[in-house]
Amino acid sequence: MHFDIVSLAIEHHDLLRAVDPATAAVPNAREEVYINLMVGYWLTTWQTGAITESQLRGLVRSMFDGEVGQEWWARVRNHWSDPRSRQKQRFCSILTEEWHRAKRE
Secondary structure, eight states: OHHHHHHHHHHOHHHHHHHOHHHHTSTTHHHHHHHHHHHHHHHHHHHTTSSOHHHHHHHHHHHHTSHHHHHHHHHHHHHHOOTTOHHHHHHHHHHHHHHHHHHHO
C-alpha cells in the first residue's frame, strides 16, 4: 500500500503538495520521493538481515554520488532517526557516515 501511495505522489505532483508541501517545493521532488522509497526498502532489508553493512554502504555510496541524494539526506536525516530502535539508529549512522564521506570527495 505504501508503494501505491508513493507512486501516486510521484505521478501527480499536486498530491505530494497536499501531504508534504516542503518536499513538493524542492526542485527534485520526484527524485527525492523515489529516494525516500528506496531508502525505506533498504531499511527493511537491513532490519531483516537480508543485506550486510558492506552491501548497504555500497548502495548508499552510489546514491550519494549524485547531488539529489546528498541534498535529500541533508534535509531529512534528522527525521529518520528513531531513538527507540538501535537498529534504525545504526542504519541512519551508516547513511550519515557515507553522506559525510561523499561531501568530502
